[in-house]
Amino acid sequence: MPxxxxxxxxxxxxxxxxLGPVLKNQPPPPQPLLQIAKYLSEREFxxxxxxxxxxxxxxxxxxxxxxxxxxxxxxxxxxxxP
Numbered sequence: 001m002p003x004x005x006x007x008x009x010x011x012x013x014x015x016x017x018x019l020g021p022v023l024k025n026q027p028p029p030p031q032p033l034l035q036i037a038k039y040l041s042e043r044e045f046x047x048x049x050x051x052x053x054x055x056x057x058x059x060x061x062x063x064x065x066x067x068x069x070x071x072x073x074x075x076x077x078x079x080x081x082p
Contacts, residue, residue, distance in 0.1 A: 003046035
């Protein structure tokens with residue numbers, strides 16, 4: 001099965017790259033990475049997304065090399081293990 005790793009830009013972003021605040025009784029803000037992930041998943045691609053450190057569901061701030069983290073994700077997708 002083909003796989004895709006979606007990587008954010010430099011701004012603080014959650015795994016969906018939510019553009020703007022979520023407001024009560026308002027339409028949800030655009031979430032481009034969520035839309036891309038759904039589109040690819042519907043076409044049988046494995047899609048890996050992640051919250052940046054300290055953003056979204058990831059409330060930890062760790063001093064780890066981002067390149068190493070991304071390499072681990074790529075390894076997981078290609079071999080099925082970190």
